[in-house]
Amino acid sequence: MPFLKPGLRPPLLAAAIVLGLSACAVDPPPKSAIERAEKTPAAWVAPLPHGGQAASLQDWWSQFDDPILGQLIAQTQAASPSLQQALARIRQARAQAAQAGAAQWPGVNLSASTQGQRLPLISGVPTQTMSSVGLDAAWEIDLFARVRQQGEAAEARAQASELDWHAARVSLAAEVAQSYVGLRACERLLQISEADSQAMVRLSQWSADKLKVGLESAGNAALLQAAAAEAQNRLLSQRADCELVIKGLVSLSGQTEAALRAQLAPSFARLPGTQGLKVEFVPADILTQRPDLASLQRQVMAAWSERGAAEAGRYPQLQLGGSISLSALQVSGGGRTDGNGWSFGPSLSLPIFDAGARRAQADGAQARFDEALAGYRAAVLQAVREVEEALVRLDSAQQRERYAQSGADGYQRSALATAGSWRAGFASAAELEQAHRLTLNAQSALVQVQAARLAAWFSLYKASGGGWKKPAKFASPESESTL
Structure with missing residues (x-):
């Protein structure tokens, strides 16, 4: 190096070495690569609900006319072991970041x-x-920014751990909402099964009475008896399904089963209403607020810094x-x-000779960065797909619900008319059983479509990172931000 002239005193020599070696520049972070990975569509292809004519979606859970849903989500957030584990990982990552930062002093x-x-x-x-x-x-x-980049990597991973906590909260809220709606749909189907079972038992008894006086054939009486038994079988199966959903909610909420049942009782078999839940637009850049994608971005930056630190270790x-x-x-x-x-x-x-160990470490760090960047790109593409699919499901369910309601009402009227004709002797038992079966299927299909519409809202909530009123920043884990 030309500035290292003979005769320099040791302190000046050390200063000259520091100034000369620190002039070696460190590559800037790969912003262009991350921006390419973040590329999102200019507009969503799937149709927007309600034709985009209503107010924007901001506070998800308060817009459902069911306070139990919001209470259950809050209770689950407070009791979730997975969130407690995420908080512990945040403390670990912060400690590691503090340790790495202290190495610079x-x-x-x-x-x-x-x-x-x-x-x-x-x-x-x-x-x-x-x-x-x-x-x-x-x-x-820190001649080649090795220590600084190690600190930056640790800080990026600490930020990623906090974002993972946010992502876990969003995912947990959607999971609780899905389970809650699943329970209400199951309870509604249970009511339908109970009414169907009671109706078939009454028809079977009437058929038996008609058989005694010679107004009904043995075959028709046997058919209605079999239909009553089948209805009872469906009822028992549906009741067991509802019990299983409650067990799952007990596990999620951390409450005792007795307390949870008492909390759920006031809204038995009632699906949450969404009259005020509408969408004006879904911004194409909504993915920038998804905490899971933000976490992966921090992981990419951490991998880049670790790559730089490994490269600096060769000097x-x-x-x-x-x-x-x-x-x-x-x-x-x-x-x-x-x-x-x-x-x-x-x-x-x-370093003079290490048989290629440092070079191998740098190559491995570069490969880990490439892997993290590819994983981030894949996550962005998957996030775009999730938003598009949620919009498609929501649009489909809202259109299907009108027809499902009309079909259920029509089959119900047909079943009542057929029952009256059968009692008057103008319809056969087979026609009566068929009418009840069609009514049951139509009512069940209506409940399933209504539940699917709510599930699509929850999927859109999760796909958009918890709604799309873009926050100024992600809240800290100590805050009580609303999901």
Whole structure:
């Protein structure tokens, strides 16, 4: 290096080495690569609900006319072991980031000791006591930003852990909502099954009475008896399904089953209404607020910084070290001798041969960065797909619900008319059983479509990162932000 001229004094020589080596630039973060990975569509292809003519969707859960849903989500958030694990991971990542950040500063250690000595084999030798106090300091001059990039990687991973906590909250809220709607739909189907079973039992009894007086054939009576038994079988199966959903909600909410049942009782078999839940638009850049994508972006940045740190590890490392010591020797029956000393100077470590170990570490870090970037790109594409699919399901369910309601009403009227004709002797038992079966299927299909519409809302909520009123920043885990 031309500026290292003979005759430079050691401190100036060290300063010249620092200035010369630190001039080596570190590659900037891969913003262009991340921007390419974040590329989202200019507009959504799937149709928007309600034709885009209503107010924008902001606060999801308060717009459902069912306060139990919001209460259940809040209780689950407070009791969830997965969220508690996420908070513990945040504390771990923060501690690691603090440890990595501290490496950029000098380390100072204070040591003190005292020792007494008397030789047992030599008589008359006085006891000697040696005391010392020392202060040591060491600092790595970050020539190629190795230490700084390690700190940046740790900080990025700490941020990613906080974003993972947000993503877990959004996912958990959607899961609870799905389970809650699943329970209400199951309870509604249970009501339909109970009404169907009771109706078929009554028809079977009437058929048996008609058989006794010769107004019904044995075959028709047997058909209605079999239909009543089948209805009872469906009822028992549906009741068991509802019990299983409740067990799952108990596990999610952390409540006792008795307390949960008491909380759920007021809205038995009632699906949440969504009259105020409408969509004006879904911004094409909505994915920028998804916490899971933001977390993956931080992971990409961490991998980039670790790649830079591994590359910097192939080059020289310079450290400054120094120490100051004070000591005293006390001889029993004699005098005391004091002394002090100090040392200061740089040390340069220059890798010459390591059989390619450092190069392999750098190559591995580069490969991990490439993997993280590819994973981020895949997650962005999947997120776009999730939004599109949620919009398609929502649009389909809202259109199907009108027809399902009309079909259920029509089959219900047909079943009532057929039952009246059968009692008057103008319809057969087979026609009666068929009418009830069609009515049951239509009513069940209506409930399933209504539940599917709500599920599509929840999927859209999750796909958009918890709604799309873009926050100024993600809240800290200590805050009580509404999901």
